[in-house]
Every structure is written in structure tokens, then in C-alpha cells.
Amino acid sequence: MIPATFRHRALTAALSSETRRQISATSSVLLADVSVEHGRGTWKTYGDISTYRPGKFQIKTFNKISPLGLKKFPDAKYEIREGDTAANAHAILLRSHKLSEEEVPHTVRAIARCGAGTNNVPVSRMTELGIPVFNTPGANANAVKELVIAGMLLGSRRIVDGINHMKSLGEQGLAKERVEKDKAMFGGREIKGKTLAVIGLGHIGAATARDADQLGMTVVGYDPSLSIENALKLPRGINLSDSIASAIRNADYISINIPYIKGEGGTHGIIGKEVVSNFKPGAVLLNFARGELVDSEALKEHLDSNDGRYVSDFPDDLLWSHPNSVILPHLGASTEEAEDAAAAMAADTIRDYLETGRVRNSVNFPSTSLPDAPEHSIRFTVVTKNVPGMLAHMAEQFAASNLNILQQINQSRGNVAYNVLDVDISGHDSIVDFKEVQEKITMLDGVLSSRVIYGVPGTGYAKNLGGDYFV
């Protein structure tokens, strides 16, 4: 069991000889000058020692993560453990698992979602705790786009009903006899020449718009925060609308490709009564984004009265058995290619953060990178609340220990600020005790956590848990 909080004790135990050996093996810094006691030999405070090998970063996984992605973590520095078997996780890698705060021990420095949507991760709470959450923009977009295109065909031709009918005839020995006669029951229409409205022109939406154009469709799009990168992917003929209502007005097909965001200003039920009542009769709604974006009651009325269709890979208690809906398991990103690409990108992102402090593809932390740490320097990273004066307070602590900052970067996003500081350790004739400096910095009011990126993997992390020092 991992204790909820852990009061700091004087950690006087010297490093074990094994830990010292590992430090020497992994660091080029002049160790004779520096005392860093983050190995501590007190792993039992982190959790069950039997599930952890000191000297390695432990990655806790949920869901089936592609082995190709996991191979990105070299055995020499990382061990991978599934769910509950990980007691001292330094990072979490997951897909759609609904993560609870209790599954995130104090040792966790970062969380990566192998995929796009992070609504299964308590992101705001993680921000309060100073933990960056990463995702993998675009890594699984092609897989989803292909299923959206397939979804348009499923919504146009009675393919599923036809398959089920043939299976049932086959069981009765009537398949051959009825194959021509019964086809009249399953007639459909073509997508060429029809209008597709794409709501959300991100990685998936922009690619869908481009391919639909290639298939001869008229494409209308709506995205109030369209990025330049995605704008460049759009087909020339796309008509950009200024609201969902105007985008869907003449659409035969509507694809929603936006994130699910709870709360005020979010996207819960964004395809609601008002929007659905303006659908064209017979319009097909494609939802490969999230079930909660759609008001099921309103959509049921559309399906009941207008011969509209719903195709989605999210479950819906009201609509799953409706004759006009095709509901699949959550399959959008379940291709070998997408699983490999998402896991590989997530693994690279986590490694970068753990090993260098770099932040990229985060949904709650600012993108941050410094050049490689200069020779004879040690890298500190500090996560703080985004309040005035933090930089000055930190600089004071370094100065008090006669430590010169060689380079630094400070970035903020929302309520959080992230600092990377490379501190000179050359020219010190006395032993510099980084543990003490780290404790002083970490316990400054407004600091959430800090790391000394140095030496033994999995060490050097400290947190300020509301005034309690956790190392």
C-alpha cells in the first residue's frame, strides 16, 4: 500500500554501494564534488519494494499498449508493469482506461494517453498536483478517418442489415434462393455528390474532409480554432461555416470530430435538440468522437421520424438497438498502425520528460525545452503555481548555496508554471548538497514539485504536498 501522504524524515542513510555504482555508471558529472541522496534506500516509503527495482523508471500501464511502443523503453533504465502490479510508478501509460486519482501514487511524474482524447484522465486535478498529462496528436487519426468513411457507407447502404439477413437465410438453407429476390429490402444511396458537414477540423476532421472531397462530396466545415497545420490539409473547395447550425443545415452526412469537455463552455450534448431539429430529413450522423457529445433523446426523435441514421463507435443505451443506428465497439483507433504509432509517440514523450525535462504534446503543461544541459551542470525542473515571484524565490535559494544558473526557461499555462534550470557544479571545492537545495526550493510556498534530473533513474523527485515534504 502506498501511504496517502508521507512526512519528511531526515534521510541520513548514506547511499548504498550499489546505488553509488549505478550513479557512476549513468552520470558523467564529477561525483566527488556532489552529494545527491535521492537513492535513499528507503523505497518502502514509496510502496512495496518487491514490485520495484531501484535504479529503473517504473512505467505503469493500463489497457493493451502496443509492444512496439513499449520497446521504446530500454530494459536497462525502465521496467513496465501492468495496473495494480506497479507500486512505485514514475509514469503512467494508458488508452481509454478511466483513471482515478487513487491510481496515481505520489511517485508519478507524468501521464501519457496513447491516443487523442484525455477525457478519461482527471486532467484538472493532475494540474493541481503538478503532473503533466500528454497525448499523441494525430497518431491514430488515419485509423479513425477510415472508419468515418466506412461509417458513411454503412449509413448509406443497408450493409449490416443485409449481412444479418443473409446469415439468417443461410442458417435456413435459403441463401441462394433468396439472394436476388430480397435485395429490394436493402436499397441505399451513394455518397458521391452529397454534402458532408465536418464539425471539428483537427487531425481526424481535416483528413476526413480531404478524403470526402476526393470521393466527390461537397464538404462544409466548422472549427472556431482551426490550426494552420490543419487548414493546409483541407480541400480547396471546402466551405467554412461560422456555427454548427449553419454547417449542418444542408448536410446529408454530419461527422463530429471534437474533444469531449465536461462543464461550462464544454462540449457535453453539443449535438443537442436545437441542432438535431435542424438536421435535414434522412441526415446521417457519424460520431467517432465521444458518446456524450450527442443528446440521445433528440437523436432518437430524428431517427424515428425522419429515416435519419446514426453510426458510432460509442455505446448508447437508448440508440444501440434502433433499426436506424449502427453501433460498433469503440474501434476507431483499433488498428495495428494506430496502436503502434500512438504508443511509440507516448513512449517518446514520456522518455523525453523523464530523462530531459522536455515537455511536448501536453494537454495541461506548457511546451518547454532547453538545449542539452552544459557539461558540469545539473538540471533542476520545478513545477509551480502560476503566481508572481516564484522565479525570484528559486533564484535566491540557488544563490544562497552559491550555485550559478547557467541557463533556464520558465513557461506557464493556465494555473501552472514549469521551470527548467541548468545549474553549474564546476569550481566548487566544498560538497554541494543538492538534497538540501531541492528541499528548500520544493517547500517554497507555491511550488508543487521538483526534480533533479541526474544520476540513478527513478530518483531525484520531491513534492510539496500542502506543506508536507514528500521525497
Ligand SMILES: NC(=O)C1=CN([C@@H]2O[C@H](COP(=O)(O)OP(=O)(O)OC[C@H]3O[C@@H](n4cnc5c(N)ncnc54)[C@H](O)[C@@H]3O)[C@@H](O)[C@H]2O)C=CC1
Ligand atoms: N473513436 C476513436 O477511437 C477515437 C476518437 N477520437 C476522438 O476524436 C476527437 C478528435 O480527435 P483529433 O482530430 O485527433 O483531435 P484534434 O485535437 O486534432 O482536433 C480536434 C479539433 O476540434 C476542434 N474543436 C474543439 N471544440 C470544438 C467545437 N465546439 N466546435 C468545433 N470544433 C471544435 C479543435 O479546434 C480541433 O481543431 C478526440 O478528442 C477524441 O475524443 C480520437 C481518436 C480515436
Ligand SMILES: O=C(O)C(=O)COP(=O)(O)O
Ligand atoms: O484516441 C482516442 O481518443 C480514442 O478514443 C482511442 O481510444 P483507444 O486508445 O482505442 O482506447
